[in-house]
Amino acid sequence: MTFHNPEYLFLLLLLIPIVFWYVWELHKSDASLQISAHRNLKQFPQSKKIKLRHIPFVLRILVIACLIIALARPQASNSWRTQNTEGIDIMMALDISSTMLAGDIKPTRLEAAKSVATEFILSRPNDNIGLVIFARESFTQCPLTTDHAVLVNLFNGVNNGMIEDGTAIGLGLANAVNRIKDGKSKSKVIILLTDGSNNSGDIAPITAAEIAKTFGIRIYTIGVGTHGVINIPVSTPMGIQYQRVQSEFDAKSLENIANLTGGKYFGATDNSKLRNIYQEIDKLEKTRIKIQQYSKKDEQFYLFSIFAFVFLILEILLRNTVFRKIP
Incomplete structure (x- = not known):
């Protein structure tokens, strides 16, 4: 796969500070509760909802990544080449x-x-x-x-x-x-x-x-x-x-x-x-060289656009249903 506008791929680097920001905000938002002892709390396992609470953020990252890749216009090439050389x-x-x-x-x-x-x-x-x-x-x-x-x-x-x-x-x-x-x-x-x-x-x-x-x-x-x-x-x-x-x-x-x-x-x-x-x-x-070359490129950006749309819909649904936050 090749890219028509590969310079847009550098925008993927922006995802790094976004991830750091999310982790930082998550750490600051941790709630605290004073209790006399926490030894008995270890017997209660974390719920699946707690374990999967980062899924909306992951989906948002995937949306941004897919949109950036789509902007770079990925292309699949279908080509054949015949070369006859005589030294x-x-x-x-x-x-x-x-x-x-x-x-x-x-x-x-x-x-x-x-x-x-x-x-x-x-x-x-x-x-x-x-x-x-x-x-x-x-x-x-x-x-x-x-x-x-x-x-x-x-x-x-x-x-x-x-x-x-x-x-x-x-x-x-x-x-x-x-x-x-x-x-x-x-x-x-x-x-x-x-x-x-x-x-x-x-x-x-x-x-x-x-x-x-x-x-x-x-x-x-x-x-x-x-x-x-x-x-x-x-x-x-x-x-x-x-x-x-x-x-x-x-x-x-x-x-x-x-x-x-x-x-x-x-x-x-x-x-x-x-x-x-x-x-x-x-x-x-x-040196005499005879070359026959055929090349055809198919645009693949629409696939990443579809993925971005699907991930966005999933994020909205999950954020407003399963992972909905109550003020």
């Missing part, structure tokens, strides 16, 4: 090379990428999503799954140093293609995020993209970070030291990969742009 397969390929520790995107490129990607995952509850990470080599952190809680936990566990340093974009793409190509969904997508150019691995990025194209897989590529000199944290015997390196990624190669597979290339130089990119991908790859 898509999404494989995320994430670069975890040392340059992803640069702080030009706060707190670091890698942490920003993980945070925004987690938001994207949680916004796609119907999709099969997996994760491949790569540096000089590549491995699958999480296969395609609809258990996004597990995926997010594995995503949060990703850190630099899990793989030997380097940037094998082609190897990462090939691994993602291998994981997604046999999926049952009609739509298959790879989201590749990197901040460098391919310098490792035996598979060229464009070759991996051609393989993806043969399986009908679209690739969205994201080049993350700013161009120029950046500071990279490096572990040394003296602790963490920062090394200045030139930041650049092969935007042309990433663009060719995306165009070849029917995807799109994006450049992210700060947190807001990175978030906007995932939001745009979310719009481009909307």
